[in-house]
Amino acid sequence: MADIERPSSPTPEEREKLDAEAKKKEQEEQSRLPYKWTQTIGDLDISASIPANIKGRDLDVKITKTSLKAGIKGQELIIDGTLPHSIHVDESAWTLETTKSGKELNIHLDKANKMEWWAHVVTSAPKIDTTKITPENSKLSDLDGETRSMVEKMMYDQRQKEMGKPTSEEEKKMEMLKKFQEQHPEMDFSQAKFS
Structure with a gap:
């Protein structure tokens, strides 16, 4: 019987190159947004x-x-689509501000779920890789101990899930x-299942 060669996982150098290519593609897609x-x-x-x-x-x-629409009346919209997650409308707002080069429309959305990174603003836009998000340490350190450990655990679990690996709870059970x-050792665990 011939040996079947399994594809090997990428080396750290290959992984770094793939990550760099993915980041470049992501930046190009995001820069094309209006x-x-x-x-x-x-x-x-x-x-x-x-x-x-x-x-x-x-x-x-x-x-x-669950949606956002913004633009200049009578012109093609700057943004129009379904939000990937719900927001608190009463805590969200928009402003028009004067800048050195003209004016800027600013929209602030207050996430309903305060423990979730968004991959895009609207579902029709290209996604970013949320596993690569590193929150600013100052922001994370501003949280009290219990909230911070909960956020860190959730970030770990989200990364594990996206890589198809067990979450911290599943690791504990295992x-x-x-x-x-x-x-x-006398017991047979071959049929054991987790729920």
């Missing part, structure tokens, strides 16, 4: 350049719990089963 956006674990901010002669009344901005098996 807006820029940033997020924290709790909210999301969008900005778009607007001609200097535009006034607030010339804009069409509609923010709902560790407990392993210890129990070591303590009771």
Whole structure:
């Protein structure tokens, strides 16, 4: 019987190259969007350049719990689509601000789930890799101990899930089963299932 060669996992150098290529592709996709956006674990901010002669009344901005529409009346919308997750409409807002180069439409969205990174602003836009998000340490350290450990655990679990690996809870269960098996070698665990 011939040996079947299994594809090997990428070396750290290959992984770094793949990550760099993915990041470059992601940056190119994001730079083509007619807006820029940033997020924290709790909210999301969008900005778009607007001609200097535009006034607030010339804009069409509609923010709902699950969708966002924004643009200049009578022109192609800057953003229009379904949000990937719901928001608190009462805590979200938009402003039109004067800048050195014209005006800027700023939209602030308050996430309903304060423990979730968004892969995109609207579901029709290209996604970013949320596993590569590193929250600013100052922001994470601003949290009290209990909240911080919960956020860190959730970030770990999200990364594990996206890589197809067990979450911290599943790891704990597997560790407990392993210890129990070591303590009771006479028992057969071949049919054991977790729920």
